Amino acid sequence: MAAAAQEANMAVWHDREIRFDVHPNDIKCRSGEFIIDTLSSVEDTKGNNGDKGKLTITNIRLIWHSHASARINLSIGLYCIVTITVRNAKSKLRGSTESLYLLTKSGSSRYEFIFTNLVAGSSAMLNSVVAVHKAYDSTRLYREIRLRSSLLNKGQLRLLPKERLHNRYNGVWNLSSDQGNLGIFHITDVRLIWHAELNENFNVSVPYYQTKTIKIRDSKFGLALVVETTPYSGNYLLGFQIAPEEKLREVHKEITTLHKSYFANPEFGVEFSIEDQQSDQPATRLESKVDDIEILQSREHTDSYATYLTDAGKRDRDPVYSDELGLAIEKLPQGYTLSSLWDILS
Structure with a gap:
């Protein structure tokens, strides 16, 4: 039970999922999350047209909730955003006006959200959302597994901003192939990095953010350090052999300690403040590298999921x-x- 509770506390769904009408506690910032901007007069034009609410922009998601009831809310992870555009929408509170359109994808479902700033003539919402999403998108190494990437420069690890190297271990075998590959292990306060000794481009970077468990298990090569990743990253099992056994247990203890420390106050890598934003250069469109998706406006439905669903991508x-x-x-x-x-x- 204790292990399950600890695993639940480490789970970070906030930037990876879209959730509707969550418990008010889930609207509050989790550890590592901070508020970047708040707009107190925003309408959810698609799902709650005519209902004034507050839009909160954090370093990992957008949160909207109705002023009438905090239980009417949306949590939209920045990872889920595919396209941001500005188009005219029909608002019950402002009539026909320019609104912020978000096309998103969560799992196999696609959703469209329309937000209207009820403060006439303000572009603050668009500028903030685009700029924060861009900052989030440019810091993926903090949060995503990378294989065969440019992680080193002339044998030196490229550290991320705010990342600190704790240890480097030579003679570590990667057990991903039948014969194994000899390489070097780097342990930082944000991630684990392994690369082959003879080819630094044969490498893997595993953020603690995507790490579910770190254990010592038996393998066909003997005792091995096994790293299991989260479902968000594909549930990978990565095995590393470190000799002698005392050193293996020492490395396991070190990584486990850093892993727990990370989740006590996660570093998501997003650095942004409203003061840094240049209001004289408003952004108008941002697209992630995802297949083009055609948007169809849905009709009224009793179920909040259906309200925001788009019909794209179906047969x-x-x-x-x-x-x-x-x-x-x-x-x-x-x-x-x-x-x-x-x-x-x-």
Whole structure:
């Protein structure tokens, strides 16, 4: 039970998932998360049109909650954001006005969010969201596993800002192949790095952020240090052999201590402050490197998930004859009409 509770405390879903109507405690910043900007008069135009709320921008997610009830809320991880654009939307509180459109992906589902700043003439929301997402996107090494990357320069480890090297161990075998590969192990306060002695480009970088367990287990090569990664990174099992056994246990203890210390106050790598933002250079569009996704506005639904779901990425529908157009068209999703689609596209 204690191990399960500890594992739950280490789980970081906040930047990797989209959650609806979470418990108010989950709206609060977790360790390592900090607030960058807050806008107190923002409408969730797609899901709660006409409802004024607060948008909070942190270093790992966007949080919106209704002023009427904190239980009506959204938590949108920055990792999930695919595209940020500005387009006209129909707001019950401001009428037809420019709004912030976010196209997102979480698991196999795609969602669209529309936020309208109720303060007329302000571009603060767009500028802050784009700038923070850019800062998040440029610091992926803090949070993502990397294989065969440019981790070293002439044999020297490229340390990340705020990263500190704790130890370096020679003669460490990577057990990913049948014969194993001899290399060098670097242990920092943010991640584990291994690279082959004869080829520094044959390497792996594993952030503690993506590390689920670190154990000593038996393998066909004998006792080995086994690192298990989280489901977000593919549930990998990485094995390393360190001799003698006393040294193996010493390294295991060191990494376990650093791993626990990391999750007591995680370093996500995002550095940003509103004062650094140049308001005279407003951003207008930002896209992540993901396949283009067509957005379709959904109709009203009773379920909050369905409200924000987009219909992109699904299989083609069977053709049907349209009396209105006099030709065959793809069958429309339930709740859609041709006139509603024309309204979206116009």
